[in-house]
Amino acid sequence: MTEIWFDPTKCFIGGQWVAPAKGQTLTLENPSDGTPICEIARGTAEDIDAAVAAARTALKGEWGKLPALERGRILTRIGQKVLERVDELAALEARDVGKPLKQARADAVALARYMEFYGGAADKIHGETIPYLDGYTVYSLREPHGVTGHIVPWNYPMQIIGRSVGAALTMGNAAVLKPAEEACLTALAFAAIAEEAGLPKGALNVVPGLGEEAGAALSGHAGINHISFTGSVGVGSMIQAAAAKNVVPVTLELGGKSPQLVFADADLDKALPFLVNAGIQNAGQTCSAASRILVQREIYDEVVARMAERYRALKVGPAVADLDVGPLISARQKEIVTGFLDLIGDGRIVAQAEIVGDAPAGGHYVAPTLVADVTPDHRLAQEEIFGPVQVVIPFDTEEDAIAIANGTDFGLVAGIWTNDGGRQMRLARAISSGQVFINNYGAGGGVELPFGGTGKSGHGREKGFEALYGFSVLKTVAAHHG
Numbered sequence: 001m002t003e004i005w006f007d008p009t010k011c012f013i014g015g016q017w018v019a020p021a022k023g024q025t026l027t028l029e030n031p032s033d034g035t036p037i038c039e040i041a042r043g044t045a046e047d048i049d050a051a052v053a054a055a056r057t058a059l060k061g062e063w064g065k066l067p068a069l070e071r072g073r074i075l076t077r078i079g080q081k082v083l084e085r086v087d088e089l090a091a092l093e094a095r096d097v098g099k100p101l102k103q104a105r106a107d108a109v110a111l112a113r114y115m116e117f118y119g120g121a122a123d124k125i126h127g128e129t130i131p132y133l134d135g136y137t138v139y140s141l142r143e144p145h146g147v148t149g150h151i152v153p154w155n156y157p158m159q160i161i162g163r164s165v166g167a168a169l170t171m172g173n174a175a176v177l178k179p180a181e182e183a184c185l186t187a188l189a190f191a192a193i194a195e196e197a198g199l200p201k202g203a204l205n206v207v208p209g210l211g212e213e214a215g216a217a218l219s220g221h222a223g224i225n226h227i228s229f230t231g232s233v234g235v236g237s238m239i240q241a242a243a244a245k246n247v248v249p250v251t252l253e254l255g256g257k258s259p260q261l262v263f264a265d266a267d268l269d270k271a272l273p274f275l276v277n278a279g280i281q282n283a284g285q286t287c288s289a290a291s292r293i294l295v296q297r298e299i300y301d302e303v304v305a306r307m308a309e310r311y312r313a314l315k316v317g318p319a320v321a322d323l324d325v326g327p328l329i330s331a332r333q334k335e336i337v338t339g340f341l342d343l344i345g346d347g348r349i350v351a352q353a354e355i356v357g358d359a360p361a362g363g364h365y366v367a368p369t370l371v372a373d374v375t376p377d378h379r380l381a382q383e384e385i386f387g388p389v390q391v392v393i394p395f396d397t398e399e400d401a402i403a404i405a406n407g408t409d410f411g412l413v414a415g416i417w418t419n420d421g422g423r424q425m426r427l428a429r430a431i432s433s434g435q436v437f438i439n440n441y442g443a444g445g446g447v448e449l450p451f452g453g454t455g456k457s458g459h460g461r462e463k464g465f466e467a468l469y470g471f472s473v474l475k476t477v478a479a480h481h482g
């Protein structure tokens with residue numbers, strides 16, 4: 001078992017590991033068997049105050065004065081150190097989130113990749129000179145917001161920290177990170193690694209704790225200049241309201257009900273692994289999970305049968321067994337997901353995966369479930385389940401497919417499977433979502449690819465260069481010199 005090489009009962013504030021002001025802790029649970037992993041700090045408003053103050057001090061001190069090149073070098077060093085510790089980070093994440101080791105490892109590699117990408121980009125964001133009236137020189141500067149707040153969920157802690165904190169630091173902001181109470185070990189590990197890599201004190205501060213305590217204190221804090229939130233629609237809406245009181249910009253990365261559209265001319269051999277994997281990856285606890293598979297009627301039965309075959313071959317078990325699917329994060333999440341399955345009504349369970357016999361009884365396992373024959377307006381086809389459940393829905397024409405695809409409150413990601421080039425182009429425009437994938441799904445999750453939602457999936461973009469614009473403010477300078 002990987003040793004925890006930092007003290008998880010402490011917050012990381014101003015470059016110091018400090019006990020939370022109220023001295024309280026929370027117990028972290030291993031979702032694979034329900035046993036306690038360790039105690040973690042239960043930060044509260046006092047700790048958020050201290051973290052925001054430390055971040056402000058960092059902006060006025062060494063961190064705020066560093067040239068972009070040096071910020072980039074530090075990020076790149078953090079990335080190298082993450083790579084050196086990939087196996088340890090993967091083991092921590094697997095234990096904390098319950099994800100199979102190989103998936104946890106991929107997340108650690110992605111965290112390193114974010115640091116490399118943003119480290120290299122730090123000195124490549126330039127302002128412009130703007131042609132203007134005679135006697136003027138006008139140019140623009142990209143400046144940091146100041147102190148940025150980052151509230152992240154438990155499902156992909158390393159990836160979300162990479163894309164959000166990584167981009168914020170690149171632009172010279174000082175960050176206060178509130179990881180999820182269900183899984184925060186890699187957030188603290190990241191702080192320890194950043195410290196080792198020489199990140200100046202106060203540039204990154206981490207305060208673990210409950211959403212309604214530390215999270216609410218951060219989102220409503222008058223000293224924060226930007227908030228990045230990834231999580232549920234309900235909490236996202238509260239965060240936006242809290243930020244509005246301080247007139248602070250917000251990036252919201254919320255949920256989804258993302259479709260993959262499969263037309264009769266699609267290459268099914270290529271599509272099938274993507275159709276299933278995008279539903280069961282991380283036990284379906286993925287904001288961009290493809291939870292709706294829309295299939296043209298003439299191939300509907302064939303696709304359902306071939307997906308079912310794959311479902312029956314999937315193995316579910318503890319993270320350390322490194323099977324296809326791990327447990328859900330908590331007993332509560334399991335209750336929510338199984339509650340959805342109770343609503344099946346006229347729908348039909350076509351296939352379920354196997355939970356291995358030696359999966360610990362205390363783990364939160366739900367067998368991935370393939371559901372056919374629900375109508376597009378059924379709750380299983382409309383609401384985010386956030387578990388390993390996919391619905392397969394038939395359609396007849398391209399217009400029907402677009403209407404069903406766009407017929408939810410969400411718009412995060414979509415996949416289109418067809419070899420008709422004109423249809424690919426029409427659908428890419430017609431579908432309302434932040435990302436569209438043609439004859440693939442997710443494109444390997446590239447850190448370069450801007451990501452974010454439309455509708456209730458949120459607003460603002462993270463990842464890629466686009467995030468660097470979001471984590472900075474444009475200033476226009478107009479000099480009159482005659």
Ligand code: NAD
Nearest residue numbers: 152153179180210211212215216231232235253254255287
């Ligand atoms: P959640 O909204 O309950 O929690 C997310 C974070 O918000 C946690 O750190 C939590 O402590 C904090 N929080 C909770 N209440 C708060 C409050 N009142 N004030 C401030 N912070 C508060 O979500 P969850 O259950 O942890 O995550 C699942 C949801 O996240 C799903 O809906 C999923 O789609 C979404 N998600 C979206 C993306 C994306 O990039 N779009 C990525 C991952 C997860």
